[in-house]
Amino acid sequence: MGIHDQDTLVTVNDPAQLEGVTGNDCLVIIHRRDGLRLTRRIDLARPVIRIGRDTANDVVLDDTEVSRRHARLEARGRSWVLMDVGSTNGTFLNDHELDGCVRLRGGDRLTIGSHIFKFLTGDDVESAYHDEIYHLSITDNLTGIANQRALRDELAREFSRARRHALPTSFLMIDIDRFKEVNDNYGHLAGDAVLARVASAAQAATRDGDTVARYGGEEIAVLLPQTELAEAAAVGGRIREAIEALVTEYRGLAIGVTVSVGCAALRPEDTDMDDLVERADTKLYEAKSAGRNRVAH
DSSP states (O other): OBSTTOSSOOOOSOGGGGTTSOSOOEEEEEEETTOOOSOEEEEOOSSEEEEESSTTSSEEOOOTTSOSSOEEEEEETTEEEEEEOSOSSOEEETTEEOOSEEEOOTTOEEEETTEEEEEEOSTTHHHHHHHHHHHHHHBOTTTSSBOHHHHHHHHHHHHHHHHHHTOOEEEEEEEETTHHHHHHHHOHHHHHHHHHHHHHHHHHTSOTTOEEEEEETTEEEEEEETOOHHHHHHHHHHHHHHHHTOOEEETTEEEOOOEEEEEEEOOTTOSSHHHHHHHHHHHHHHHHHTTSSSEEO
C-alpha cells in the first residue's frame, strides 16, 4: 500500500473547509488480507480524501479488489461523510454496502476491497488510537474475535489453573466445510464476509468465560474452562447448528455453509495445552472424514 509514500496525510488545501471538525480525526488500518502491518494511521487533514488504486488518489491502496477510483471522504460541517464513487466491489460501512452518502461516527468500520479501516474522532483521538493499537494486538480484525496470540496466552493461563485446582477443561477446533469453494465461486470478499458471520455465530453460541479465537485461515477455536467433554460436545453441537442455519447476504448473494467440529478434553498426562489442541485437531479431521457438518469427540 502507498499513501504517497507516507503513513499520514498532513497537507491542508484550504483550512477554512475543515472548520468545525476536530483536526485529529483519522482512519486506522486494522486489516488487510495479505498481512500488511497494522496500526497504520491516516490523519484526515484535507477537506476531501480520495481513496482508490490509482496513484492520483490521496490514499492509494495496492489491492486488485479496489477500483482505480473507489471511495471519497468529505468534511461537511462538524462531520465527515463517506461515499462510494462507482467502484466495482462496493464500499461497506459496518458490514453494510453504502448507498449514497453516509455521515461517519466514531468507531465505524470501513471496508474497501480487502482493507478494513476504523474511523476515530473526538477530543482525545490520541488515547483512542493507542487503545486501538492494543486492541489490534489481541484481536483478529476481520472477524472481531480473539487472535491466535490471545488464545495462546489464555491457554497457558487455563492450563496452570486447571492443574492447580484439578478443573476440567475442553477445547473445540472448528473448520468451515469446503470454504475454498466459497472463495472460488463467489470471490475472496464474499469469503471474508462469510468468515466474519461464522465467527460471530460461533461466539453467540458460546458462554461467558469461553474464549473464541480465529486459529488460522477458516479455522476457529474455542477454549472451554471448567467444562467436561460431554458438555463441550454439546456446545460444539450448538455452534454447528447455528452455522448450518446461517445465511450470509453479500451483494445480492445468499451464501450458506456448514462446519465440522473436533472436541477434546484435558487429560492428566498432558504436559501442556498443545496436547489438548492436537487431539481436538485430530477429532476435527475425523469429523471431516465422516462426511463433514458434524461434531467428533
